[in-house]
Amino acid sequence: MPGCRGQDSRFELLREVVRGPVRRQVPLASYTSWRVGGPAEILVEPQDEDDAGRLFSVFHEHGWPWRLLGAGTNLLVADRGVREVVVSLSALQGIEPLGPQQVRVGAGLLLSKLVKRCVESGWQGIETLGGIPGTVGGAVTMNAGAGDQTVGGCVLAARVVEQGAVRDWPAQRFDFDYRHSAVTPEQAVLAVDFAFDAAEPAAVAQRHAVALAHRRRAQAVHGANAGSVFKNPSRGSAWKLIDACGLRGVRRGGAQVAPEHANFIVNNGDASAADILGLIRQVQAEVYRRMGILLEPEVRLMGDFGEDHES
Ligand SMILES: Cc1cc2nc3c(=O)[nH]c(=O)nc-3n(C[C@H](O)[C@H](O)[C@H](O)COP(=O)(O)OP(=O)(O)OC[C@H]3O[C@@H](n4cnc5c(N)ncnc54)[C@H](O)[C@@H]3O)c2cc1C
Incomplete structure (x- = not known):
């Protein structure tokens, strides 16, 4: 992982190459529907397809890792943030x-x-x-x-x-x-x-x-969320399994299995990404213990979750 000087030189080069905004230490919570997550060390927003093409060829040339951010409605960003360069294509609107x-x-x-x-x-x-x-x-x-x-x-x-x-x-x-x-x-x-x-x-x-x-x-739930957390298994539906295990409404820190929809996890205002990931793991473990079915998350993780999970 590059140190601060590595990030400095990346930042300077990206500012030279890309026409769109290149910013440092950008808090990502407001870029996700769960409203949690730490900063992107660098966030780049290419202006158009040509600009994006140049950006990705620079990443490839230098072997720099990057991650794509859409509207962040299916994404859990780590509290520690994202060390890879984060790219938003929100300007590509045609x-x-x-x-x-x-x-x-x-x-x-x-x-x-x-x-x-x-x-x-x-x-x-x-x-x-x-x-x-x-x-x-x-x-x-x-x-x-x-x-x-x-x-x-x-x-x-x-x-x-x-x-x-x-x-x-x-x-x-x-x-x-x-x-x-x-x-x-x-x-x-x-x-x-x-x-x-x-x-x-x-x-x-x-x-x-x-x-x-x-x-x-x-889907009338209260609290910031990312829609369905788990995919439906090949037979049955995720929410019914979660409900049958008595997990509806269960809390972990500021995160809660939505009382109105058992396959949604809501941020009650002060949840961390660790709370949400912990609750995801808890639901998975309990459904597996009681039903023998391992629910697969539909939501994607981004960033540094430490040893628990790779980005
Ligand atoms: C209230 C609510 C209801 C929802 N209902 C539904 C539903 O009914 N059905 C459903 O399918 N989903 C649903 N979702 C989930 C979500 O809206 C979808 O998965 C959506 O398509 C994600 O788009 P996004 O731009 O927000 O992607 P993000 O959440 O930003 O990213 C999701 C993944 O896609 C990657 N990605 C994003 N853009 C690109 C790109 N241009 N190129 C390559 N990779 C990319 C990201 O890196 C990440 O891995 C719901 C979410 C919410 C909050």
Whole structure:
């Protein structure tokens, strides 16, 4: 791990290479929906795809580790922060028409804005996903979904950084599955081409409205959270298992299994990332002890959690 001088020279070089903001010691709690986590030693926000391309080729050339931050709605950032350079693609916001019902979208655009565009245009495919927070890049990486729709189901191709170079990925490269894609922490999705189906606009708008209303009822929890913490196992649902183990409402420091939704963990205001990770581990251990099922976290960890976990 580089010392302070290593970080100084990185910082100076990145400021020379990147047109967008390069900042030091940036607290990340406000960049995540859980509202916890320490600082990024360096946070870089490239201005556009070219700027991002230059940034990732510098990382590759120097062998510098980096991590991608979307809207932080599925992310637990360590209290000690992140030593790798953190990159936000929030400036990559474009929506460019490609053909009938087809668009190229920047990874930093909020998914809800893409859904809105689809609903206004009468395109079907992701209209029930309007209430999922986060960016298009995060949604593709996580293959976000709800009910019978997933983001991956409408992906045609994407521009992805791997080994420091921007490459075109056809949809098959993503190997989309339930909350899974083949994108690794060493790869970055810069832009995504989507193909939707033409449909009756009123029907698309209706499905969008119904899904939003359902979500408001089903996910009415109090406290900062990251949505579902665990993936559903191959049989059954995570919340039912957690509930059956009597864990609903259990607390650890400022973190609590949400009384309203057993697969959500809320920050009651003063939780640390260690509280949340401790509660995740406690739920996993108890469900495994009682049910013999090891719940797999859907949320991702970022940063230095010490010996308990690698970033
Ligand atoms: C209230 C609430 C409700 C939710 N409901 C749902 C739901 O119904 N269905 C569902 O699937 N999810 C749900 N989520 C989880 C979350 O919104 C999704 O997983 C979302 O797609 C994450 O996007 P993000 O931009 O916030 O990614 P982040 O949380 O910032 O990142 C998630 C992971 O993706 C990586 N990543 C982010 N952007 C990129 C990129 N451009 N290239 C490569 N890697 C990248 C990050 O490094 C990290 O590993 C919910 C969350 C909340 C808070």
